[in-house]
Amino acid sequence: MVKRRKALGRGLEALLGEKSKKYNSNIFKVIDIDKIKRNNNQPRSNFNEKQLNELAKSISTHGIIQPITVRKIDENTYQLISGERRFRASKISKLKSIPAFIKNAKDNEMLEMALIENIQRENLNSLEIAISYKKLIDELKINQENLAKRVGKDRSTINNYLRLLKLPPTIQKGIIENKIQMGHARSLITIETSEMQLEVYKKMLENKLSVRNVENLVRKLSKTKSYRKKISTKNKDIEKLEAKLSSFLGTKIKISGDPTKGEIIIPYKNTNDLNRILELLDII
Numbered sequence: 001m002v003k004r005r006k007a008l009g010r011g012l013e014a015l016l017g018e019k020s021k022k023y024n025s026n027i028f029k030v031i032d033i034d035k036i037k038r039n040n041n042q043p044r045s046n047f048n049e050k051q052l053n054e055l056a057k058s059i060s061t062h063g064i065i066q067p068i069t070v071r072k073i074d075e076n077t078y079q080l081i082s083g084e085r086r087f088r089a090s091k092i093s094k095l096k097s098i099p100a101f102i103k104n105a106k107d108n109e110m111l112e113m114a115l116i117e118n119i120q121r122e123n124l125n126s127l128e129i130a131i132s133y134k135k136l137i138d139e140l141k142i143n144q145e146n147l148a149k150r151v152g153k154d155r156s157t158i159n160n161y162l163r164l165l166k167l168p169p170t171i172q173k174g175i176i177e178n179k180i181q182m183g184h185a186r187s188l189i190t191i192e193t194s195e196m197q198l199e200v201y202k203k204m205l206e207n208k209l210s211v212r213n214v215e216n217l218v219r220k221l222s223k224t225k226s227y228r229k230k231i232s233t234k235n236k237d238i239e240k241l242e243a244k245l246s247s248f249l250g251t252k253i254k255i256s257g258d259p260t261k262g263e264i265i266i267p268y269k270n271t272n273d274l275n276r277i278l279e280l281l282d283i284i
Contacts, residue, residue: 056092067099082117126182127175130161183211194256
């Protein structure tokens, strides 16, 4: 029986070539996988189990083609910066060690490095990218223009992603689950009310509409009298309730719906702000 060669690192020499010899222990190293801990700033919230298993099979056969990126915490601990899918798939493959680039990063640099590297390298969905951009803006206290320069994108691109966060939770979930594309979502954003956004979203899924079809639907919708009436009038009692809730919770509350059902949107800036709101509501 022919003894199978170890897959770990196969393809790494092809990737790095002679340059791999120049890397020292401070830059590149094969690390015990149990010494690596996950990163709480990982922007990806949804991991497809089937795709992870497929990646695990590929790693078992070909090894890690692209090393993960970590930072060193102490002699026996590393923290993941980017490469969460490769890290998880490697664990599924039961690898004992994994090739990694080691970067020096302080705690205040970790967030920026982790989010930017994951945005640039990983196959994130549109909402995960939007959440990452928002987190960078809030934590680094920068504006959209500065963020655009840091990630190498146009300011309009940043703005388009951030606008996704204003969509109703149901539609945001649809983006995460890949039920709709970024193009679909951009059309929905132009609709003034969340109830109308949800109506178009439902019709979009039922009829499996293309991005072009949704654009045409929204364009026609904006010209109808019933739509213009819905966006031009709002129950005064609802407006007063929005104002009271906004004042009480210290954040801009949005209420939408009809006499039978609706939703209350309570935005928050970060985890601390969320905890503050939950305390006011006596939930925690």
